[in-house]
Amino acid sequence: MTERTLKDRAAIVGVGAxxxxxxxxxxxxxxxxxxxxxxxxxxxxxxxxxxxxDGFALYGGSFIDVSLVAQILGxxxxxxxxxxxxxxxxxxxxxxxxxxxxxxxxxxxxxxxLTLQQANMRFGASFAPKAKGGVGAYSAxxxxxxxxxxxxxxxxxxxxxxxxxxxxxxxxxTTRDHLAEVAISTRNNAITRxxxxxxxxxxxxQYFDARMISEPFCLYDYCMECDGAVAVxxxxxxxxxxxxxxxxxxxxxxxxxxxxxxxAITWMGMPDEYFTSSGHRPSAQRMxxxxxxxxxxxxxxxxxxxxxxMVLLQLEDYGFCGIGESGPFVxxxxxxxxxxxxxxxxxxxxxxxxxxxxxxxxxEAVEQLRGTAVNQVAGAEVAxxxxxxxxxxxxxxxxxx
Amino acid sequence: MTxxxxxxxxxxxxxxxxxxxxxxxxxxxxHRLTIPRCTNCGTFRFPPAAFCYVCREQDVEWVExxxxxxxxxxxxxxxxxxxxxxxxxxxxxxxxxxxxxxxxRLIADVIGVAPEVVExxxxxxxxxxxxxxxxxxxxxxxx
Numbered sequence: 176m177t178e179r180t181l182k183d184r185a186a187i188v189g190v191g192a193x194x195x196x197x198x199x200x201x202x203x204x205x206x207x208x209x210x211x212x213x214x215x216x217x218x219x220x221x222x223x224x225x226x227x228x229d230g231f232a233l234y235g236g237s238f239i240d241v242s243l244v245a246q247i248l249g250x251x252x253x254x255x256x257x258x259x260x261x262x263x264x265x266x267x268x269x270x271x272x273x274x275x276x277x278x279x280x281x282x283x284x285x286x287x288x289l290t291l292q293q294a295n296m297r298f299g300a301s302f303a304p305k306a307k308g309g310v311g312a313y314s315a316x317x318x319x320x321x322x323x324x325x326x327x328x329x330x331x332x333x334x335x336x337x338x339x340x341x342x343x344x345x346x347x348x349t350t351r352d353h354l355a356e357v358a359i360s361t362r363n364n365a366i367t368r369x370x371x372x373x374x375x376x377x378x379x380x381q382y383f384d385a386r387m388i389s390e391p392f393c394l395y396d397y398c399m400e401c402d403g404a405v406a407v408x409x410x411x412x413x414x415x416x417x418x419x420x421x422x423x424x425x426x427x428x429x430x431x432x433x434x435x436x437x438x439a440i441t442w443m444g445m446p447d448e449y450f451t452s453s454g455h456r457p458s459a460q461r462m463x464x465x466x467x468x469x470x471x472x473x474x475x476x477x478x479x480x481x482x483x484x485m486v487l488l489q490l491e492d493y494g495f496c497g498i499g500e501s502g503p504f505v506x507x508x509x510x511x512x513x514x515x516x517x518x519x520x521x522x523x524x525x526x527x528x529x530x531x532x533x534x535x536x537x538x539e540a541v542e543q544l545r546g547t548a549v550n551q552v553a554g555a556e557v558a559x560x561x562x563x564x565x566x567x568x569x570x571x572x573x574x575x576x
Numbered sequence: 577m578t579x580x581x582x583x584x585x586x587x588x589x590x591x592x593x594x595x596x597x598x599x600x601x602x603x604x605x606x607h608r609l610t611i612p613r614c615t616n617c618g619t620f621r622f623p624p625a626a627f628c629y630v631c632r633e634q635d636v637e638w639v640e641x642x643x644x645x646x647x648x649x650x651x652x653x654x655x656x657x658x659x660x661x662x663x664x665x666x667x668x669x670x671x672x673x674x675x676x677x678x679x680x681r682l683i684a685d686v687i688g689v690a691p692e693v694v695e696x697x698x699x700x701x702x703x704x705x706x707x708x709x710x711x712x713x714x715x716x717x718x719x
Binding site: 337386444450 | 583584588589590591592593594596597622623629648649650651652653654655657658661664667669670671679680681682683684685691695696697712714
């Protein structure tokens with residue numbers, strides 16, 4: 176029997192994206208239009224065509240209808256179509272799912288894609304209850320579980336993650352200066368990139384003058400609400416070397432989380448030992464075990480940054496510093512590009528480049544390992560990509576060149 | 577719609593329930609805070625759920641709690657993320673840990689205190705937010 180691992184049994188061979196837009200500005204394109212443009216760009220990047228595609232590995236619904244996209248594109252035969260449950264926490268893990276498909280022979284060329292258009296919905300209020308008479312149309316239906324949060328007015332992801340970071344500050348002395356370091360260092364990476372929606376430098380004064388949204392998070396602790404699509408093409412290690420660009424190999428991956436992490440931010444009942452975490456500890460360990468490396472081997476980290484403070488908690492859960500030590504770790508300049516020991520979100524992240532629910536992080540990891548990134552980490556050989564913090568699943572992906 | 581500063585405007589409050597959660601809201605309508613405890617293994621669970629997460633049995637007894645708890649974490653809402661919230665702001669939303677319930681926590685508004693002085697570990701006492709269809713637990717600082 177073959178060893179049960181995905182290590183080096185799949186490779187990313189193509190990445191592609193649409194332009195990124197502020198919320199609703201991608202109209203009149205549809206979400207499927209955006210997805211297809213990204214898929215075609217990623218196939219072109221790989222030197223492949225639609226006739227090569229036979230699989231889809233998605234997450235969070237990915238907002239595409241595979242049946243319609245395959246029909247519009249004229250995919251010869253779909254042999255694999257699956258998605259991770261949950262939401263944005265599956266971004267990195269969707270590549271693990273693609274790797275599982277090609278490693279087991281279920282498909283050869285697998286598309287992962289995330290397309291997003293926030294014209295008729297807003298992630299910023301994604302758990303908002305509808306008022307009587309239908310006000311608050313952005314939200315999901317109220318459920319017997321969700322009212323235990325929404326009746327207190329807890330209805331926005333930023334408010335929910337603020338709870339975790341607030342307690343982290345209380346337990347470990349983490350400060351708003353530490354959050355500012357994440358926001359400012361990420362912005363510094365965005366300003367050099369044509370693709371970024373936020374190209375102006377962010378000063379410490381601007382950060383502390385900004386309005387509070389949900390304490391301790393101010394405006395600049397939040398990612399943006401965006402439109403756009405990013406696609407990634409995964410294939411077998413046998414096929415990968417003959418394609419247009421250097422392959423980037425899947426080294427390790429994991430997704431999921433402790434059962435009692437559960438819905439996490441919408442129930443707040445997580446055990447005390449990991450309440451102030453990103454939920455990533457169990458899957459991070461499985462990912463490292465599969466890869467046979469540890470945090471000291473990671474050259475660049477693309478950490479899902481919907482909120483500045485959750486970058487801190489991931490730095491701890493992925494072992495780059497001790498639990499509770501992420502504040503001083505970033506204060507020492509460790510996450511800055513190019514001089515830091517662990518450059519983080521060299522593409523400007525969800526916070527400052529664009530929020531395409533984590534898929535820009537996969538694209539950046541591939542570009543870093545090809546050596547073609549705008550903000551290139553010299554000699555980068557191993558890249559970490561994460562999806563979430565979120566309810567189950569969260570996910571991680573280690574790639575190497 | 578009734579808007580009281582520091583509390584979710586009444587039109588957004590919902591009592592949608594299922595068999596597992598309905599007894600909780602029936603009790604709150606009578607200003608009683610009750611937490612379900614597994615009759616098999618004695619584990620409290622919250623929010624109410626149809627199965628015990630320790631022994632997977634379904635039967636519960638509803639144990640009344642005095643609502644004296646401590647603030648486990650909180651956030652202060654300064655921005656109206658949906659229309660209709662602006663007049664209620666700021667809202668202090670707390671995660672309240674209830675003693676003697678193996679760590680059960682409620683998400684509830686904390687009223688009667690300036691947001692600037694709210695801190696984790698603060699003792700809180702139960703109060704009630706009454707709307708037309710029922711009552712929602714909220715909390716105040718406890719001496």
